[in-house]
Amino acid sequence: MSKLPFSFYQNDDVNDLAVQLLGKRLFTRIDGQLTAGIIVETEAYKGVEDKASHAYGGRYTDRTKVMYENGGLSYVYLCYGIHHLFNVVTAPKETPHAVLIRGLEPLTGVDLMMERRGMSVLKPNITAGPGALAKAMGIDRLLNAKDLTGEEIWIEEAASDWQSAEIVAGPRIGVDYAADHALLPWRYYLKGNKYVSKPNS
């Protein structure tokens, strides 16, 4: 066990941190049931100056307030009324940066992930995409604002064979509304991995 420490999440360069999260292992233990996957796709959301961020312009509400906490907490919210999306809050207190986890390669508890997804045959879309992976990992709003060094949801160091995977950067997905920030290449993924939500762009 090599859980990432509190200090890892205090980095205030959210793009650097989004890249560093690739290859690391996300775990949840829900009702005693362990599931885990390797992070293969992330997106950086750069706080108050990023038009695609929920904290753009300093917006501070019941939903977004956790983004302003110290790095190392979860930010889970409901999107389109259906999907829960999981983010890692980063940077020191008052700097509302976050990294959206968009793709995961299943590692542990795959049978349970399939059951949660209602799948009888394992296919890459089990955890390709932020809504899909949250469902597979059992992540919902009850896991919002959790300490990522705790016992319910946490991230561990990458296995050695994942530290040299090739990384690609491209525009973020589904943020056309962010106007001149929509094309910033703040999405990162492992080249060729099956569990990346969209292979191109």
Add this chain to the structure above:
DNA sequence: CGCCCGATCTGCT
């Protein structure tokens, strides 16, 4: 208080 729409996924065409 009411209206609009979203960091998406699925299934049908």
Add this chain to the structure above:
DNA sequence: GCAGATCGGGCGG
């Protein structure tokens, strides 16, 4: 390729 699902947040009145 595209519409529908589904509901809470955010903002204007």
